[in-house]
Amino acid sequence: MSFNALIIDKEDDTISANYRTIEATDLPEGDVLVDIGYSTLNYKDGLAITGAAPVVRQYPMVPGIDFAGTVEESSHPKWKAGDTVILNGWGVGEKHWGGLSQKARVKGDWLIALPDAFTARQAMSIGTAGYTAMLCVMALETHNVKPEDGEILVTGANGGVGSVSTAVLSKLGYTVVASTGRPEEMEYLSKLGASSHIDRNELSEPGRPLGKERWAGVVDCVGSHTLANACATTQYGGTVAACGLAQGMDLPATVAPFILRGVTLAGIDSVNAPIEKREAAWARLAELLNPEILESMITEITLSEAIEKAGELMEGHIRGRIIVDVNA
Numbered sequence: 050m051s052f053n054a055l056i057i058d059k060e061d062d063t064i065s066a067n068y069r070t071i072e073a074t075d076l077p078e079g080d081v082l083v084d085i086g087y088s089t090l091n092y093k094d095g096l097a098i099t100g101a102a103p104v105v106r107q108y109p110m111v112p113g114i115d116f117a118g119t120v121e122e123s124s125h126p127k128w129k130a131g132d133t134v135i136l137n138g139w140g141v142g143e144k145h146w147g148g149l150s151q152k153a154r155v156k157g158d159w160l161i162a163l164p165d166a167f168t169a170r171q172a173m174s175i176g177t178a179g180y181t182a183m184l185c186v187m188a189l190e191t192h193n194v195k196p197e198d199g200e201i202l203v204t205g206a207n208g209g210v211g212s213v214s215t216a217v218l219s220k221l222g223y224t225v226v227a228s229t230g231r232p233e234e235m236e237y238l239s240k241l242g243a244s245s246h247i248d249r250n251e252l253s254e255p256g257r258p259l260g261k262e263r264w265a266g267v268v269d270c271v272g273s274h275t276l277a278n279a280c281a282t283t284q285y286g287g288t289v290a291a292c293g294l295a296q297g298m299d300l301p302a303t304v305a306p307f308i309l310r311g312v313t314l315a316g317i318d319s320v321n322a323p324i325e326k327r328e329a330a331w332a333r334l335a336e337l338l339n340p341e342i343l344e345s346m347i348t349e350i351t352l353s354e355a356i357e358k359a360g361e362l363m364e365g366h367i368r369g370r371i372i373v374d375v376n377a
């Protein structure tokens with residue numbers, strides 16, 4: 050049984066991404082074989098495919114940190130042939146072959162059921178970026194940030210996490226201020242529910258330990274000075290959910306917002322989040338996102354376009370989410 054996959058190879062310290070036909074017997078160990086319908090390109094996949102950061106832990110590697118599809122074979126008690134499933138994270142696409150392929154063999158413990166509300170295509174319109182956005186919003190809720198408390202800042206707003214965060218927060222009644230380097234996309238962000246925007250340059254330079262209190266909460270996809278400045282301008286008792294590093298992995302901040310304003314910095318990890326939290330996040334997404342909103346966020350590509358699009362993603366030219374029809 051041969052099928053198509055994108056494979057990252059490493060030879061003499063040179064990394065290259067290639068399209069190849071492989072056999073099911075080439076797939077790594079696992080108790081569930083999935084016939085993939087859709088995968089996506091997340092920021093991490095962009096890093097892996099372009100080799101911009103050492104995301105891949107062993108070679109050759111099929112990238113793709115998420116996928117949705119149908120179980121073809123299973124020896125796992127929870128899954129049988131014909132079940133529709135989603136996978137996000139668990140090191141898939143980093144140390145276990147991932148979703149940019151027509152088939153994947155994975156551990157059944159990593160899978161969750163595709164919510165009835167979504168097709169595989171719609172689920173991947175959300176993908177790991179959208180599921181991470183939901184985890185960020187759930188963190189704000191856990192720390193009691195309410196719509197009446199004031200504005201919520203979303204950084205990297207035009208990206209995948211930022212777009213879904215904006216749509217979900219707005220649907221929940223929060224007032225969203227989108228921080229973006231692409232003000233020309235404000236119409237798109239308004240349709241998702243952003244009420245206004247700020248230029249991301251306002252946050253990206255070194256700032257003061259504390260600034261004027263503005264945000265009731267923050268979803269930060271960007272890290273570095275942006276995250277430091279977001280913390281410094283969060284209101285007394287507010288919460289900052291930090292999930293990303295699009296500007297940088299550093300955090301050049303002081304403890305002032307935490308010890309003088311009781312600000313909470315909530316770290317968000319989607320990769321190893323427990324199954325119950327994943328299921329809760331996907332159930333919320335099914336309630337909050339409708340097909341029209343999802344359609345407005347996506348660019349759909351074929352597997353054979355993934356390498357080129359990964360480059361564009363890294364250059365910051367993609368709005369919203371890229372979904373990959375692996376069978377087209």
Ligand code: NDP
Nearest residue numbers: 092181205206207208209210229230293294295296318319
């Ligand atoms: P995207 O590439 O879709 O979006 C990133 C956005 O960040 C861009 O669209 C841009 O938004 C903004 N941006 C890019 N470069 C810079 C820069 N130098 N300075 C400031 N802003 C910048 O990525 P995703 O939305 O998929 O992911 C966002 C981040 O979240 C990534 O760092 C990713 O690794 C991380 N992530 C973390 C997860 C976790 O489990 N913690 C899971 C998923 C993602 P704009 O054009 O609007 O300015």
